[in-house]
Amino acid sequence: MAKEAYRGPLERVDECCWRIPKSYKQGMRVDGLIFTSEEMVDQLIKDQAPEQVANVAFLPGIQHASLAMPDIHWGYGFCIGGVAATDPEEGGVISPGGVGYDINCGVRLVRSNLFYRDVKPHLRALVESLFRNVPTGVGRTGRFKFDKKELARLLGEGPDYLVGRELGTLGDIDHTEARGRLDGADPTAVSDHALNRGSEQCGTLGSGNHFLEVQVVDHVFDEEAAAAMNLEKDMICVMIHSGSRGLGYQVCDDALARLRKAPEKYGIELPDRQLACAPVNSPEGQHYIAAMRAAANFAWCNRQLLMQQAREVFADVFGEPWQRLQMNLVYDVCHNIAKLEEHTVDGKTKKVWVHRKGATRAFPPGHPEVPSMYRKIGQPVIIPGDMGRASWVLVGQPGSMEKTFGTTCHGAGRAMSRTAAIKDAAGRRIDKELEARGVIARVPSHKGLAEEQPKAYKNVDDVVEVVHRAGLSRKVARMRPIGVIKG
Amino acid sequence: MYETFEHTADLGLRIRAKDLDTLFAEAAEALFSVLIEDKTTIAESRTLEIDIAGDDREFLLFDWLKTLLYHFDAEHLLFRSFEVRVRPDGLHGSARGEVVDRSRHELSHEVKAITYHGLRVEQTPDGWLAEVIVDI
Numbered sequence: 291m292a293k294e295a296y297r298g299p300l301e302r303v304d305e306c307c308w309r310i311p312k313s314y315k316q317g318m319r320v321d322g323l324i325f326t327s328e329e330m331v332d333q334l335i336k337d338q339a340p341e342q343v344a345n346v347a348f349l350p351g352i353q354h355a356s357l358a359m360p361d362i363h364w365g366y367g368f369c370i371g372g373v374a375a376t377d378p379e380e381g382g383v384i385s386p387g388g389v390g391y392d393i394n395c396g397v398r399l400v401r402s403n404l405f406y407r408d409v410k411p412h413l414r415a416l417v418e419s420l421f422r423n424v425p426t427g428v429g430r431t432g433r434f435k436f437d438k439k440e441l442a443r444l445l446g447e448g449p450d451y452l453v454g455r456e457l458g459t460l461g462d463i464d465h466t467e468a469r470g471r472l473d474g475a476d477p478t479a480v481s482d483h484a485l486n487r488g489s490e491q492c493g494t495l496g497s498g499n500h501f502l503e504v505q506v507v508d509h510v511f512d513e514e515a516a517a518a519m520n521l522e523k524d525m526i527c528v529m530i531h532s533g534s535r536g537l538g539y540q541v542c543d544d545a546l547a548r549l550r551k552a553p554e555k556y557g558i559e560l561p562d563r564q565l566a567c568a569p570v571n572s573p574e575g576q577h578y579i580a581a582m583r584a585a586a587n588f589a590w591c592n593r594q595l596l597m598q599q600a601r602e603v604f605a606d607v608f609g610e611p612w613q614r615l616q617m618n619l620v621y622d623v624c625h626n627i628a629k630l631e632e633h634t635v636d637g638k639t640k641k642v643w644v645h646r647k648g649a650t651r652a653f654p655p656g657h658p659e660v661p662s663m664y665r666k667i668g669q670p671v672i673i674p675g676d677m678g679r680a681s682w683v684l685v686g687q688p689g690s691m692e693k694t695f696g697t698t699c700h701g702a703g704r705a706m707s708r709t710a711a712i713k714d715a716a717g718r719r720i721d722k723e724l725e726a727r728g729v730i731a732r733v734p735s736h737k738g739l740a741e742e743q744p745k746a747y748k749n750v751d752d753v754v755e756v757v758h759r760a761g762l763s764r765k766v767a768r769m770r771p772i773g774v775i776k777g
Numbered sequence: 778m779y780e781t782f783e784h785t786a787d788l789g790l791r792i793r794a795k796d797l798d799t800l801f802a803e804a805a806e807a808l809f810s811v812l813i814e815d816k817t818t819i820a821e822s823r824t825l826e827i828d829i830a831g832d833d834r835e836f837l838l839f840d841w842l843k844t845l846l847y848h849f850d851a852e853h854l855l856f857r858s859f860e861v862r863v864r865p866d867g868l869h870g871s872a873r874g875e876v877v878d879r880s881r882h883e884l885s886h887e888v889k890a891i892t893y894h895g896l897r898v899e900q901t902p903d904g905w906l907a908e909v910i911v912d913i
Binding site for chain 1 (some may be wrong): 800836853
């Protein structure tokens with residue numbers, strides 16, 4: 291299946307939203323709704339991402355619409371940036387493809403009391419030390435090893451278990467989505483293969499688009515919200531993007547194998563095998579949910595250990611314990627996950643399974659699941675951009691509950707395939723170009739850097755503009771990268 | 778013979794061969810060409826025998842690649858050469874390679890998983906064609 295343009299219908303609903311009517315394909319149960327802008331629509335139809343939005347509308351029990359965020363791009367099964375909510379009472383399904391291989395891939399933001407002027411003279415040493423001390427890249431194992439018993443606790447308890455081992459604080463837990471622990475996680479639902487892949491990978495970054503960045507708060511848009519997060523202009527932050535590593539990939543793989551016969555068994559017609567699913571209320575569905583939750587807890591442990599290693603590097607480079615540098619977690623969000631949440635659909639409040647595949651929860655002010663220190667401003671949303679331009683902090687807005695099951699975008703979204711990005715970078719030194727922009731990047735290979743170069747992504751500012759205007763989330767602060775390590 | 782094709786976030790592998798056995802062996806080579814920069818640096822000091830049951834050729838190819846990826850990720854095994862016998866009810870494959878040695882092996886991409894999206898195994902006028910998208 292090579293890259294082909296989308297030729298189906300796409301109707302403009304309003305300034306920020308386009309519709310694929312359910313009449314487009316027989317089998318669609320709801321419309322597709324894509325949040326984007328006039329400027330980004332042309333890019334959108336260049337590949338099969340809108341077709342994937344239509345395909346997701348086939349899922350039994352889907353509510354309201356098959357949704358996509360402005361960072362939408364072509365994935366496998368679901369598009370990246372896809373959101374679908376299903377109602378178990380209406381035969382709703384759970385779909386591992388709607389979560390993705392990297393279960394609870396997500397982002398966390400750490401602040402500090404350092405400012406750009408403090409870090410600038412030490413930046414190269416800092417980036418080098420991060421690159422040496424935080425495991426990055428393919429097949430790299432970490433310094434933290436967990437035996438089967440310990441792994442079971444990570445999977446069942448999440449970072450709570452690490453706090454007990456002095457690898458985190460209670461404050462870290464308070465500032466993590468779902469407090470880093472999804473109830474109902476069952477470590478025994480996770481296969482030995484998955485445990486084997488995960489045993490040496492907790493606390494490793496991985497490769498692809500995962501990164502650890504040193505960033506500077508470049509612009510504050512909302513003083514009140516920024517103050518609540520203890521962020522201010524020119525402050526140094528660390529942003530970490532990673533997920534559940536091999537353990538999560540294997541959990542997804544195992545579930546897809548288990549679900550091969552499910553569509554036939556439950557009479558579900560699907561336009562793409564990668565959309566494999568089972569009713570929430572079925573043994574297959576329940577098994578996946580229990581394993582997926584365990585993998586999500588593991589991912590939070592991974593980001594916790596990555597943060598802990600970054601804190602140690604800062605302490606070493608700046609000669610002060612990280613606590614004195616006030617390297618506190620601002621928030622941690624997941625963007626590949628399925629969660630049972632309460633939402634109002636057609637005036638009726640009910641519990642639905644919200645699948646977010648490259649999309650971030652964005653609960654508004656006052657929502658009971660927003661931690662108390664942020665309840666007045668709304669849930670912090672961390673949006674990583676590309677390594678040359680910017681990343682963002684937003685807060686959830688009421689529009690997300692009305693339109694997108696409490697969801698907003700998750701990043702810039704790719705604009706170029708990996709092969710196209712490598713061709714584009716031929717003859718260029720991306721590291722030198724970044725350095726000219728004031729960014730020091732350390733990666734194991736030039737090819738990896740070429741694939742992840744800024745041009746390979748949409749401009750994250752355009753993506754954020756759409757979710758801001760659509761009332762899904764509001765701009766708080768923009769950060770620019772100054773140091774990048776990647777796998 | 779294999780090549781990569783464009784997929785926005787991930788990477789597509791297209792493999793052509795005169796018979797099914799070669800198709801499966803070359804698909805495995807294609808997978809490891811994504812994982813490592815230069816596969817000629819892999820010594821063939823270990824052999825892994827793999828048996829997989831199944832009568833659906835697409836699922837069989839998927840399971841074959843998935844199994845190799847598992848051994849890479851969990852046991853750090855890199856493979857260079859493959860022999861496969863595909864039967865109507867499964868396959869037997871052997872893979873030769875060694876454990877990753879970072880002083881000699883430059884690893885390239887992390888493949889998270891093999892996907893079902895657009896997965897094809899088809900007979901063509903000249904032999905066989907397979908397409909598979911891997912999640913990077």
